[in-house]
Amino acid sequence: MNTAYWVMFVVVGVFLVVINAALIAAVVRFRDRRDRRPARLAAGRGALRPVLGALSLIAIAIFVYGIVVTGDVREIEPSGPGGLNASQSAQVGVKGVPPATLLEGEESATGEEPITGAEPTESAPLLIDAIAQQWVWRFEYPASDGGQRPFSYGELVVPVDTTVVLNIDSTDVMHSWWVPALGGQVQAAPGEITQTWFKADEEGRYPGRSTVFSGSSYPAMRVWVDVVSVSEYESHIDQLSSDISDAQGAVAGEVADQ
Amino acid sequence: MTPPTVAPARPEVVTRGVPVTRPGWVERVTSADHKSVGQLYIGTALVFLILAATEFVLMRVQLFVPENSLISPEIFNRLLSAAGVTTVVLFAIPLALGFICYVVPLQIGARGVALPRLNLFAYWLYAIGGFAIYASFLYSVPESGAFSLPPLSETTFSPTHGVDAWITGVALACAGFTLFAVNFVVTLWTMRAPGMAWRRLPLFSWAGTATSFLLLIIAPAMLAAVVMLMIDRQFDGVFFEAGEGGAPLLYEHLAMLFAAGGYAIVLLLAAGAISEILPSFTGQPTFSHRGAAASIVAIAVLVPLAWMQSMYEAPLAEGWTLMAMGFALALVVPIGTLIFIWVATLWRGALRLRAPVLYAVGAISTMTFGLTGELAYSVIPVGWQLDNTTAAHADTLYVLVGGGVMGGFAALHYWFPKLCGRVLGEGVSKIALGVMLVGIHLYAVPMVLAGLEGQPVDLFKYYEDTGVDGYNLIASIGAFVLVAGILLELANAAHSWHNGLRAGHDPWAGSTLEWFALSPPPPHNFDAVPDVRSTEPLRDIREAVRRRTEVWETRRRAEPAAVPAPAAAPVAVAESDEPTASYRAPADEDDRDSPSVA
Numbered sequence: 074m075n076t077a078y079w080v081m082f083v084v085v086g087v088f089l090v091v092i093n094a095a096l097i098a099a100v101v102r103f104r105d106r107r108d109r110r111p112a113r114l115a116a117g118r119g120a121l122r123p124v125l126g127a128l129s130l131i132a133i134a135i136f137v138y139g140i141v142v143t144g145d146v147r148e149i150e151p152s153g154p155g156g157l158n159a160s161q162s163a164q165v166g167v168k169g170v171p172p173a174t175l176l177e178g179e180e181s182a183t184g185e186e187p188i189t190g191a192e193p194t195e196s197a198p199l200l201i202d203a204i205a206q207q208w209v210w211r212f213e214y215p216a217s218d219g220g221q222r223p224f225s226y227g228e229l230v231v232p233v234d235t236t237v238v239l240n241i242d243s244t245d246v247m248h249s250w251w252v253p254a255l256g257g258q259v260q261a262a263p264g265e266i267t268q269t270w271f272k273a274d275e276e277g278r279y280p281g282r283s284t285v286f287s288g289s290s291y292p293a294m295r296v297w298v299d300v301v302s303v304s305e306y307e308s309h310i311d312q313l314s315s316d317i318s319d320a321q322g323a324v325a326g327e328v329a330d331q
Numbered sequence: 332m333t334p335p336t337v338a339p340a341r342p343e344v345v346t347r348g349v350p351v352t353r354p355g356w357v358e359r360v361t362s363a364d365h366k367s368v369g370q371l372y373i374g375t376a377l378v379f380l381i382l383a384a385t386e387f388v389l390m391r392v393q394l395f396v397p398e399n400s401l402i403s404p405e406i407f408n409r410l411l412s413a414a415g416v417t418t419v420v421l422f423a424i425p426l427a428l429g430f431i432c433y434v435v436p437l438q439i440g441a442r443g444v445a446l447p448r449l450n451l452f453a454y455w456l457y458a459i460g461g462f463a464i465y466a467s468f469l470y471s472v473p474e475s476g477a478f479s480l481p482p483l484s485e486t487t488f489s490p491t492h493g494v495d496a497w498i499t500g501v502a503l504a505c506a507g508f509t510l511f512a513v514n515f516v517v518t519l520w521t522m523r524a525p526g527m528a529w530r531r532l533p534l535f536s537w538a539g540t541a542t543s544f545l546l547l548i549i550a551p552a553m554l555a556a557v558v559m560l561m562i563d564r565q566f567d568g569v570f571f572e573a574g575e576g577g578a579p580l581l582y583e584h585l586a587m588l589f590a591a592g593g594y595a596i597v598l599l600l601a602a603g604a605i606s607e608i609l610p611s612f613t614g615q616p617t618f619s620h621r622g623a624a625a626s627i628v629a630i631a632v633l634v635p636l637a638w639m640q641s642m643y644e645a646p647l648a649e650g651w652t653l654m655a656m657g658f659a660l661a662l663v664v665p666i667g668t669l670i671f672i673w674v675a676t677l678w679r680g681a682l683r684l685r686a687p688v689l690y691a692v693g694a695i696s697t698m699t700f701g702l703t704g705e706l707a708y709s710v711i712p713v714g715w716q717l718d719n720t721t722a723a724h725a726d727t728l729y730v731l732v733g734g735g736v737m738g739g740f741a742a743l744h745y746w747f748p749k750l751c752g753r754v755l756g757e758g759v760s761k762i763a764l765g766v767m768l769v770g771i772h773l774y775a776v777p778m779v780l781a782g783l784e785g786q787p788v789d790l791f792k793y794y795e796d797t798g799v800d801g802y803n804l805i806a807s808i809g810a811f812v813l814v815a816g817i818l819l820e821l822a823n824a825a826h827s828w829h830n831g832l833r834a835g836h837d838p839w840a841g842s843t844l845e846w847f848a849l850s851p852p853p854p855h856n857f858d859a860v861p862d863v864r865s866t867e868p869l870r871d872i873r874e875a876v877r878r879r880t881e882v883w884e885t886r887r888r889a890e891p892a893a894v895p896a897p898a899a900a901p902v903a904v905a906e907s908d909e910p911t912a913s914y915r916a917p918a919d920e921d922d923r924d925s926p927s928v929a
Contacts, residue, residue: 081707088703092670093696099677100692103613104684111614112679116672121622124671125664132663135710139656143711147649207488246483247579249644249719253785257715258644262580263482264573267646280797284644284719284787286411286476288483289404292790 077142084135146256149198149236149270156235157199157303198236198270201229205241205248205261207287208294214310223313230299231273232306238270246288252281252298260285273300363447364854368454369433370750375458376426377821379417384814386414391810394803397795407791408474413464415477416497419593420504421461423735427600428511430742431539433750435515437845438533440524440863442855445517453510460503467496476789478586479560481571481579486564495564498557505554512546515539524844526863533843533866534617537624538603541631542596549592549635556585580645588638595634597731601698601738602627602669605691608745609673611841612688613680618672620866629665633658643714652711659709666702670695686757690741693764694733697771701729722782725775732771732813740820748838752850753831756823763820770813777802777809842867
């Protein structure tokens with residue numbers, strides 16, 4: 074994806090230099106002098122044809138290049154060898170984006186029922202629901218044992234070298250998912266589930282934020298992605314699950330006490 | 332005032348100096364004369380430019396340092412919501428409409444517009460719309476962002492009446508734009524002077540034609556969007572309620588179509604004005620009139636068709652985004668051709684470096700920065716990363732400032748003598764142009780870099796750990812410099828309106844028909860509407876006058892006593908097989924009395 078930046082940077086640079094140099098040269102060279110008479114040049118029929126041809130070629134070349142790189146970023150890569158073992162997590166037998174019908178029900182990511190007719194492949198990605206609200210993200214991880222899905226706010230923890238597919242939704246207004254190091258922006262629109270994917274090759278903490286104006290605390294709509302090793306991820310999920318069940322137990326106990 | 336009747340048969344009876352019985356300000360606000368309406372548009376748009384610049388500077392003050400708390404988030408969001416609508420709906424589009432309204436009927440040799448009262452009504456709809464938005468500062472201000480995207484602008488999230496004021500203002504302005512477009516399509520279709528075929532239409536009038544047709548499409552679309560939003564808010568509609576089967580994306584599509592159209596209109600204003608200015612000052616015709624006209628039309632078609640170019644991150648099917656990329660990249664051809672034609676027009680000419688030319692060249696240069704940036708964002712993986720960041724915003728601002736502000740000032744400089752009979756002071760304006768150029772680059776270059784670091788637009792504060800402090804500091808200084816330049820030039824224009832040097836009727840030796848009229852023109856524009864035989868009708872007239880004078884002078888020298896003075900001219904012209912026999916000579920400008928309507 075960085076190549077696309079550099080290619081376009083060069084194209085932009087060439088255009089800028091050529092246009093501005095031509096403009097300045099024309100202004101400086103052909104200023105009004107005492108003995109200068111305008112040549113009154115005018116294009117004959119077809120004089121613009123080379124210009125049109127060259128510009129069309131440039132436009133078509135960039136268009137074809139754009140289609141190729143777009144295909145590259147849209148196609149989901151399989152998880153690497155160091156990644157999470159796919160059979161433990163969500164089974165979406167995907168090559169490319171899963172069909173939208175699979176994304177609707179909550180049970181789709183629980184792993185209880187096979188989601189597609191296709192058998193789970195080893196490249197099955199980790200499927201996480203990212204739900205935006207004013208002004209925090211909620212992440213729902215796949216349940217490891219078919220029980221309740223663990224969730225967290227604000228920070229997403231994912232295993233390294235694993236393809237992660239995010240189902241992005243919003244419960245109130247428009248937001249967007251954007252972690253610059255891990256891919257482009259995806260709008261979180263209420264009522265529409267949009268998908269994106271990423272695969273982090275290195276462990277670390279990646280900051281991101283929403284780019285759609287969402288009201289008074291919009292600057293706080295930030296997000297962090299923690300990329301950890303597979304074992305750390307698994308213990309984190311276990312910790313999350315037990316924390317949640319503990320808290321729910323405590324609440325249930327309080328309710329029972331009253 | 333109704334245009335005075337002009338008897339069709341020669342000799343033409345011309346009513347000049349119609350007695351004005353009403354007070355000046357009543358005349359000013361009720362005159363349906365297209366020149367008066369055009370001046371109202373230009374003046375109102377420039378007032379809104381001051382407001383937009385003020386809001387812009389206030390927002391930049393807040394962003395001087397990270398996590399600043401000088402301006403509260405509510406006030407910042409109000410400024411943001413007002414600045415967005417002011418820049419496009421209340422400044423950029425109406426400025427273009429003002430010049431079109433003033434100049435196009437003169438350029439096509441018409442004595443007025445087809446529907447003068449509708450034209451005046453359209454202006455007042457826009458003016459009242461702007462007033463409605465700013466009047467909301469007295470009770471509750473819109474806070475829902477530059478585009479008021481639902482669901483944020485629905486009653487659940489924006490319960491105050493600020494958004495209602497915003498909707499009312501935008502709806503009135505869009506209704507006004509639609510009526511304006513109706514009037515100008517009719518005028519351009521039916522009121523061109525004899526011989527003014529489409530192929531001879533001046534390029535600014537081509538820009539006016541393209542703008543009118545474009546507005547006929549985008550203004551009703553935006554009107555529909557805000558009316559649906561109004562129904563949602565006030566009458567329990569569900570157009571944009573996702574939970575009830577509505578689609579917030581629908582509004583986004585319509586709003587982005589309108590925004591893209593506004594962007595196109597800024598480009599068209601600049602392209603039209605520059606295409607008139609360069610030939611006038613370089614002493615040669617446009618390198619390719621057909622090519623330039625075709626490019627202008629192609630820009631008007633392609634820019635709005637690429638509206639989804641700013642929606643790559645929205646949940647759209649991939650084919651749509653590829654289509655948007657295609658249209659956005661296709662723009663390389665018309666824009667590149669147009670710039671080529673401009674450079675070729677300068678080539679081997681004799682360019683007089685007056686203020687309009689300097690502004691025109693500055694506008695081209697500034698716009699290229701924004702347009703090439705836009706070209707990079709058209710490629711989906713790049714746009715996908717940089718949409719909604721300060722980088723994309725800086726490039727939009729390059730085009731708005733280059734096209735709308737510098738292009739607008741170029742047009743103002745060029746037609747100022749026609750507007751008020753005086754020249755816009757050049758010394759100060761050259762300084763102002765330099766200040767603006769420094770300011771825009773000082774603002775935009777750091778903002779592009781901050782955008783690459785991941786700073787989105789519309790933030791009321793940024794955090795220290797994001798590493799964009801330095802960029803924002805420089806950008807804020809740049810914003811001050813830019814606005815200082817704009818205000819200096821506006822003050823200069825205000826001063827020159829009454830105190831500028833007196834200009835003749837054709838100070839730049841232009842070749843289009845607006846310079847055939849007096850400065851400022853009388854209510855009926857032309858005493859005699861000339862026949863048009865080429866793309867440079869006024870040059871033909873000058874040429875005809877020169878030949879006639881030569882013949883006349885030769886004869887007078889040959890037989891001084893025998894020739895009776897007034898009768899000689901027509902005879903001489905008829906003999907010289909010049910088709911433009913009935914032209915009045917503009918050479919005796921000084922003899923004409925000045926018109927009474929200012």
